[in-house]
Amino acid sequence: MAEHRSMQRAALLDAARSLLSEGGTEALTFPALAERTGLARSSVYEYFRSRAAVVEELCEVDFPVWAAEVSAAMEREVSPQRKVEAYVRAQLELVGDRRHRAVVAISASELDAGAREKIRAAHGSLVAMIVSALADLGHAEPRLAAMLVQGIVDAAVRRLELGAAEEPSVIADAAVAMVLRGVQG
Template sequence: MAEHRSMQRAALLDAARSLLSEGGTEALTFPALAERTGLARSSVYEYFRSRAAVVEELCEVDFPVWASEVSAAMEGEATPAGKVEAYVRAQLELVRDRRHRAVVAISASELDAGAREKIRAAHGGLVAMIVDALADLGHEEPRLAAMLVQGVVDAAVRRVELGAAEHPDVIATATIAMVLHGVQG
């Protein structure tokens, strides 16, 4: 019975990922989850008390995967600048990967305080990854610089998600240049 519940919960989370990546947070509804999984709508409530609870669980499951992929990309670099570039590039590549589009949709959504706190904590984990590289580059306030870098990355993510006129590779290159060299290019 526990295994069946676990499988149903996983199916609901997979359906939530699909709905989020296809239609954003507006598409994530209990009737849509029920339809995607073949469950009765009332059964969805047995697994999650609210839409925010679905989002919170997705944060707990998906953000660590995102973070580990960014971390792995950074570990492959020897220089601080290389680590910063890998940090930026990995996040922008993950946006283009359908498996991770739900993370972007979650980040952009209107959520309750609990879900927003989980997202803040997850972003804090991302920001912490780059602090040492920025300190090694000579930033006097590496934590602040890391938060600002993540803000630039978040803006680039939104640009990619909106289907901007620029190719995603162009957005990534411009973002990396902005992060490493500022507005002087």
């Protein structure tokens, strides 16, 4: 019984990822989840109390996977500059991943305070990965620099999500250049 329940929960999360990445926030409804999984609508409520609960669990399940991918990309590099570049590029490569697109699709304003705090903490752990590389580069305030680097990454993510006129590689190159060289170009 527990295994069946676990499989149903995983199917619901997978359906939620698909719905969010295909149609954004509006597409994530309990009737749509029920239709995608073959469950009765009332059964969906047995697993999740709200859309926010679905998104919160997606973050809990998917964020550690993303963080591990970013960490692995950084660990493959030796120099601090290359670690910083890997940090930026790995996150931007994840933009096309439906796990990432699903969570980005729902704004934090739709989540309760507890869910927003969990997401903030998860992002904080991601930002913490780059602090030592920035310290090695000589930043006097590496934690502040890490937050600003993440701001550039977030802006590049939004640009990619909007389907900007620039190719994704151009956006990634510009973000890396901005992070490593600032506005000097």
